[in-house]
Amino acid sequence: APAAAATATPTGLGRPATAAEVAAWDIDVRPDFKGLPKGSGTVAAGQVIWEGRCASCHGTFGESNEVFTPIVGGTTADDIKTGHVAALKTGRQPQKTTLMKVATVSTLWDYINRAMPWTAPKSLKTDEVYAVLAYILNMGEIVPDDFTLSDQNIAEVQKRMPNRNGMETNHGMWDIKGKPDVHSVACMKNCPVEPGVRSTLPEPSRNAHGNIALQNRTFGPVRGADTTKPAPT
Amino acid sequence: APAAAATATPTGLGRPATAAEVAAWDIDVRPDFKGLPKGSGTVAAGQVIWEGRCASCHGTFGESNEVFTPIVGGTTADDIKTGHVAALKTGRQPQKTTLMKVATVSTLWDYINRAMPWTAPKSLKTDEVYAVLAYILNMGEIVPDDFTLSDQNIAEVQKRMPNRNGMETNHGMWDIKGKPDVHSVACMKNCPVEPGVRSTLPEPSRNAHGNIALQNRTFGPVRGADTTKPAPT
Amino acid sequence: GAALAGGSALAQSAGDPNILNLPEHARTLGKPVASNPYGMPSKFETNLLRRESPGLTRVGAASVAFTPLQGLFGIITPSGLHFERHHQGWYDIDPSTHRLMINGMVKTPKVYTMDDLMRMPSVSRMHFIECGANTAMEWGNVAVPTVQYSHGMLSCSEFTGVPLSVLLEECGYDKKNARVILAEGGDGSAMTRTISLDRALDDVIVAWGMNGEMLRPENGYPLRLVVPGVQGVSWVKWLRRIEVGDQPYATKDEAVHYIDAMPDGNFRQYTSIQECKSVITTPSAGQTLLDKGFYNVTGLAWSGRGRIKRVDVSVDGGRNWRTARLESPVLPKCLTRFNIDWVWDGSPAVLQSRAIDETGYVQPKINELRAVRGTKSIYHNNAIQSWQVAQSGEVSNVQVY
Amino acid sequence: GAALAGGSALAQSAGDPNILNLPEHARTLGKPVASNPYGMPSKFETNLLRRESPGLTRVGAASVAFTPLQGLFGIITPSGLHFERHHQGWYDIDPSTHRLMINGMVKTPKVYTMDDLMRMPSVSRMHFIECGANTAMEWGNVAVPTVQYSHGMLSCSEFTGVPLSVLLEECGYDKKNARVILAEGGDGSAMTRTISLDRALDDVIVAWGMNGEMLRPENGYPLRLVVPGVQGVSWVKWLRRIEVGDQPYATKDEAVHYIDAMPDGNFRQYTSIQECKSVITTPSAGQTLLDKGFYNVTGLAWSGRGRIKRVDVSVDGGRNWRTARLESPVLPKCLTRFNIDWVWDGSPAVLQSRAIDETGYVQPKINELRAVRGTKSIYHNNAIQSWQVAQSGEVSNVQVY
Ligand code: HEC
Ligand code: HEC
Ligand SMILES: [Ca+2]
Ligand SMILES: [Ca+2]
Ligand SMILES: [Ca+2]
Ligand SMILES: [Ca+2]
Ligand SMILES: [Ca+2]
Ligand SMILES: [Ca+2]
Ligand SMILES: [Co+2]
Ligand SMILES: [Co+2]
Structure with missing residues (x-):
């Protein structure tokens, strides 16, 4: 249903944005670094920021999963060469860290700049974002201890991102007319079914969401199961 | 959309009602008096009930419009003869009372029995309903002072109801395929319009529902008018 | 909007302080999920409420609260703003005690619990409900200041329930002689209305669901009749009984009210359909x-x-x-x-x-x-x-x- | 229901006391209209609430509250039970201070107030919203006890707003070179997502209305993007900005999350459409x-x-x-x-x-x-x-x- 048909009349509503307004809000940074402001920060300066304003949530080494999955870990020197994080294939590291997944360093710059620290988003200065990102990359051994990250050298750092070659977009889920990857058929009678029940709810999960009896109506076609007791047999 | 197509299977749900259950709930009384229980009550007994349990709301003579439109008034001896309440046509009595409108005495019996007194519905005994209805009819001069209303003579009383011939059902609003009575046409260009504005909101009504400014959002395409002040000109 | 529409004033200044000075919500952490396990509208929305029309009725329990159509969008009426019309007040009835009886011209009169009904084949349909008295105050001259009061006895919801036809079929209604049904409420007024059998067998629903959840108490929880196209008073709330009959019942609200006064002094009775x-x-x-x-x-x-x-x-x-x-x-x-x-x-x-x-x-x-x-x-x-x-x-x- | 289903026990007794003894609500006067000017569900409905899944997330402001699908009817989700997913908490933003900016590959970057937007040509459409992570916990083995937790990041509403195509047209977007838009939220996370221009010009809505009233604060009051068919995270809430661009932005939630881990160790990026x-x-x-x-x-x-x-x-x-x-x-x-x-x-x-x-x-x-x-x-x-x-x-x- 093309919505453009909604009107033929230009409304003339809204007004031109001023340059200062666009500057205040247009903060996104793209993979090609369009939008990245000039600036720089050292690993050492980043460590100070990290320990003062980030580590309480993400851990001293970015390893904490107290508030979120770990940021650092699971990448190797070899990954930096190949641009493919090997652990993603082997499954050796089941908990995937940010550095294992992220392909584009711009993503981290953009996100830290717009959203971190979590309780005081947009409070970092530009150079502080460079610095703390330098420190994260240093923890991931992507940049050396004496590194200064800047708008001038970030494209070089991109070439060392461990999972920079780890993304593919040749799938059917971007375009509405894209080709699905899974093809099922709608059999109606005597359809093939593998025997037995292949997976059931683990017993400890039965009551892990509270008593389900209290999450259903007390009338109607069914009652919620009393999950404080084992399932009747 | 015929909903019957919803299922082919008889569900077998529900259970037969017992005779006592049907008796407890099947209280309706039809114009042909189907459903009317045996019993009787005098005008005199009705007056006692009326004055004790009805008059506080409806007035001693059923004339009050404190809680509702008046019950008694506006009918004449001639109406009782014709079965047409003349005041409905002349508009002499703008406030229409219950007795001016109601065509069927069963309606009153049924309603008083199911719903009155308002704060204690279904509290009247059968004979009490007969009695208080007798008294209302007496106030309307439909039955004499010494009358005893009963299931035996109520059909006779029906023949004296002032507006018993006042209803018509030859309209198109009962049947979904009924013929509408008003026929407009959808003129599109240079359509005939009577000149001027034919009616406007009386000034005292402007703020009679409170300040309309407080009944609209404080953003969006419009603002509520401040009706504590006169309309701007 | 208007104040800034010119643009030239702004172009000279640096711009709108609401943009230039980042708002607090862009610089802080918001509230956690499920802060309101059952959510409510914004605190900036409190002007839009159901309201009575002063002087229209004398007592609040036999009255109307109108839907604020002036501020609503689309076709679904938020259930919290669905118009209210009661004749003897509203109740919050315990569904485990609620029963529906079907009797009259049926082979087997029956009783259904909510458990029974909610196991039955159900349908979900979107329908408007309009009080037969909507816009009544405007028959003669202009009388009310806003669309809330002129047209606000109007709402629209998605209703879910069992088609009445299924129930009538299962009770074995008298296909030869039946002409009407009587619907009766469980409230103090035990509201009763005659409905044509034609309607009853078409798209009438014995409904418990409204806009995805159970009916609201003010709208008949746990059970009401949905009579599509027919005036709201026939959509009996707190529904307790359906009787199958062969002639209309002339109940109070179809013999004294909801009758249409014609110029010749007669009334039209059983005017049901809400026209376009x-x-x-x-x-x-x-x-x-x-x-x-x-x-x-x-x-x-x-x-x-x-x-x-x-x-x-x-x-x-x-x-x-x-x-x-x-x-x-x-x-x-x-x-x-x-x-x-x-x-x-x-x-x-x-x-x-x-x-x-x-x-x-x-x-x-x-x-x-x-x-x-x-x-x-x-x-x-x-x-x-x-x-x-x-x-x-x-x-x-x-x-x- | 079950207990009375036999009927024979009852036929011998006089019947169900809930019928024989008239309930109190049939014998008394109920409450007046507008007792609740904005109504709420019955007190018997409090078991159906939005709930979190313990252990799924670590902090409530970057978490999920699931819709109780097990007890809902029809297709409309009651707005009070619409699922919640926030990345940096939710806010109740004052609409009079809220602005939408459109910039990037447009002839004239523009700023709109809520007044401006709500004057524009609007549409109302019913659409589902499903989080891309809905049913995530069940990829491997069975993990959660009810449909609320397995499928409850799913809701459906009637949305009202201005088609994004109208806004893009009026700003003069670059018809030759534009490929995508970036949508950005006004919350702490300033949530950003890339959306294909194809979608943006089709049925995407800059919406303020949900189920007849304004969006609820938890769902982006006063403005959110509605991106029909696309995963919920792209339906940016508290929408403050749309940028027109010629390549995807690889924002955090499309470069680190909402990417699909394939068996070969690669991720699929920009998987947007929610399949059948x-x-x-x-x-x-x-x-x-x-x-x-x-x-x-x-x-x-x-x-x-x-x-x-x-x-x-x-x-x-x-x-x-x-x-x-x-x-x-x-x-x-x-x-x-x-x-x-x-x-x-x-x-x-x-x-x-x-x-x-x-x-x-x-x-x-x-x-x-x-x-x-x-x-x-x-x-x-x-x-x-x-x-x-x-x-x-x-x-x-x-x-x-
Ligand atoms: C008060 C807690 C807190 C503090 C302090 C904090 N963060 Fe975070 N951080 C979070 C949470 C929670 C998330 C996940 C947000 C979400 O769900 O979108 C997060 C996400 C991130 C991510 C994205 C990780 C991913 O895989 O998506 C990065 C990078 C990050 N933080 C960096 C930082 C930096 C740099 C700082 C300090 C300047 C910082 N954080 C301070 C709580 C915090
Ligand atoms: C506490 C107030 C109150 C008392 C006491 C009361 N009524 Fe009523 N009565 C009302 C109200 C209010 C209505 C209108 C109800 C409605 O809107 O459906 C009404 C309606 C009626 C009607 C219908 C009138 C019409 O035109 O629709 C009749 C008849 C009636 N009452 C008779 C009685 C009788 C008989 C009694 C005593 C046994 C009684 N009332 C006691 C308040 C009262
Ligand atoms: Ca940009
Ligand atoms: Ca180091
Ligand atoms: Ca009967
Ligand atoms: Ca007398
Ligand atoms: Ca006539
Ligand atoms: Ca691959
Ligand atoms: Co009405
Ligand atoms: Co999501």
Whole structure:
């Protein structure tokens, strides 16, 4: 249903944005670094920021999963060469860290700049974002201890991102007319079914969401199961 | 959309009602008096009930419009003869009372029995309903002072109801395929319009529902008018 | 909006402080999920409430609270703002004790619990409900200041329940002699209404669901009748009983009220169907336009006889009309939302909408309605509504035809 | 229900005391209208709430509250029970201070107030919103006890707003070179997502209305993007900015999350469309059937690629299937409610539903999905859901294929 048909009349509503307004809000940074402001920060300066304003949530080494999955870990020197994080294939590291997944360093710059620290988003200065990102990359051994990250050298750092070659977009889920990857058929009678029940709810999960009896109506076609007791047999 | 197509299977749900259950709930009384229980009550007994349990709301003579439109008034001896309440046509009595409108005495019996007194519905005994209805009819001069209303003579009383011939059902609003009575046409260009504005909101009504400014959002395409002040000109 | 519309003042300044100074919510952490396990509207939305019309009724338990149509969008009425009309107050009935009885001209009179009913084959349908007395106050002259009071006995929801036809079938209704059903409520008024068997077997639903959840107490929890296309009083709330019969019951609300006073002094009885109608909800009376320029004129159209086919809008009091866009879905006996562009040039205007349903019936002007039904009527005023826009931008309720 | 179903015990007694002893609400006066000017559900409905899944997330402001699908009807989600997913908490933003900026590859970057936007040509449409992570916990094995937690990041509403295409047109977007838009939120996370220009010009809405009233604060009041068919995270809430661009932005939530882990160790990026899916909501896991006999099996089906064409239901774990009834309306990128009869004979059963959309795509089994995408994925699990009914009547979450 093309919505453009909604009107033929230009409304003339809204007004031109001023340059200062666009500057205040247009903060996104793209993979090609369009939008990245000039600036720089050292690993050492980043460590100070990290320990003062980030580590309480993400851990001293970015390893904490107290508030979120770990940021650092699971990448190797070899990954930096190949641009493919090997652990993603082997499954050796089941908990995937940010550095294992992220392909584009711009993503981290953009996100830290717009959203971190979590309780005081947009409070970092530009150079502080460079610095703390330098420190994260240093923890991931992507940049050396004496590194200064800047708008001038970030494209070089991109070439060392461990999972920079780890993304593919040749799938059917971007375009509405894209080709699905899974093809099922709608059999109606005597359809093939593998025997037995292949997976059931683990017993400890039965009551892990509270008593389900209290999450259903007390009338109607069914009652919620009393999950404080084992399932009747 | 015929909903019957919803299922082919008889569900077998529900259970037969017992005779006592049907008796407890099947209280309706039809114009042909189907459903009317045996019993009787005098005008005199009705007056006692009326004055004790009805008059506080409806007035001693059923004339009050404190809680509702008046019950008694506006009918004449001639109406009782014709079965047409003349005041409905002349508009002499703008406030229409219950007795001016109601065509069927069963309606009153049924309603008083199911719903009155308002704060204690279904509290009247059968004979009490007969009695208080007798008294209302007496106030309307439909039955004499010494009358005893009963299931035996109520059909006779029906023949004296002032507006018993006042209803018509030859309209198109009962049947979904009924013929509408008003026929407009959808003129599109240079359509005939009577000149001027034919009616406007009386000034005292402007703020009679409170300040309309407080009944609209404080953003969006419009603002509520401040009706504590006169309309701007 | 207006204040900033010029743009030139702003272009000279650095810009809007609401942009230049990042708002607090962009710089802080918000509230956790499930802070409100059952959510409510914003604190900035408290002007839109169900409200009574002072003087219309004398007691609040036999009264009306109107839906604030002036601020609503689309066709679904938020359940918290669904209009209320009670005759003996409302209750919050314990569903485990609630019963539905079916009796009368049936092979087996039956009793159903909510458990029974909610196991039965169910349907979900969107329908409008309009009180037969909606717009009653405007039969003669203009009387009320806003669309909330002139048209707010109107709501629309998605209802879920078992088709009444399924229940009647299972009780073995008398196919040869039955003509009507009587629906009876469990409230103090034990509200009763006669409904034609034709309607009962068509699309009437014994409903428990409204807009995805159970009915609200004010709307009949746990069970009400949904009688699509028929006036709201027949949609009996707190439904306790259905009786199958062979003649109408002339209950109080179909023998003393909801009867239509005709010019000859007679009343029409058993007028049930809500005929085709529409109203512009924004801009509408009591609202003031911000400025000259572009506006989206929006409103609602509906018909008790089926689908809306077309809605036309006039901005010159009915001389010239343009056809509005209808939003989907367009469903039978359901509200249909319409929208149309309008550029206000700052001079006085009179806005009107006119709906046409699938039967070809055209919503009439108030004088056309009065030419047939006179001025003493109360119910079933489906006339074209006129809103006058003054030079000040203030919109008011008028009659123009 | 069950206890009284026999009938013979009752026939001997006089009957059900809930009928024979008139309930209090039949003998008293109820409450006045507008007792609650903004109404709430019955006090008997408090079991149905938005709830978190313990252990799923670590902090409530970057978490999920799930919709209680197990107790809902029809397709409209009550706004108070709409699922919540925030990344940096929610806010109740003052609309008078809220601004929308459009910039990037446009002739004139613009700023709109809520006043401006709500004057623009608006549309109202019903659409589902599903989080890309809905049913994520079930990719490998069964993990959660009820449909609230397995499928409850799913809601459906009627949205009202201005088509994004209208805004882009008026700002003069670069028709030759533009490929995508970036949508940005006004919250702490300033959530950003890339959306294809194709979607943006099709049916995307800059919306303020939800189910007839303004958006709820938890759902982006006063402005959110509605991106029909696309995963919920792209429906940016508290929308402050749209940038037109010529390449994707690889924002955090499309470069680190909402990416699909494939068996070869790669991720699929920019997977947006929610493919065809369905689930039976009643009876479902954690519910116990009252008794043998008739049940209405009901559920929801939806597709990000268009309309639902058909839903089949199996009660024997997928060996045999029957086609369910679809309730109207059946709208593109909207929930569709299905219903089907089932007589439970008291023996174990496995209930499944399978949806087919208008493209002919058939909802897959979990093993078919895993055969292509492996077991490490999180997002876009649209597999057929199995509910096992035990002899006791208790329903539980299983995988059968
Ligand atoms: C008070 C807790 C807190 C503090 C302090 C904090 N963060 Fe975070 N951080 C979070 C949470 C919670 C998330 C996940 C947010 C979401 O769900 O979108 C997150 C996400 C991130 C991510 C994205 C990780 C991913 O895989 O998505 C990065 C990078 C990050 N933080 C960096 C930082 C930096 C740099 C700082 C300090 C300048 C910082 N954080 C301070 C709580 C915190
Ligand atoms: C506490 C107030 C109150 C008391 C006491 C009361 N009534 Fe009523 N009565 C009302 C109200 C209010 C209505 C209108 C109800 C409605 O809106 O459906 C009404 C309606 C009626 C009507 C219908 C009138 C019409 O035109 O619809 C009749 C008849 C009636 N009452 C008779 C009685 C009788 C007989 C009694 C005593 C046995 C009684 N009332 C006691 C308040 C009262
Ligand atoms: Ca930009
Ligand atoms: Ca180091
Ligand atoms: Ca009867
Ligand atoms: Ca006398
Ligand atoms: Ca006549
Ligand atoms: Ca691959
Ligand atoms: Co009414
Ligand atoms: Co999500």
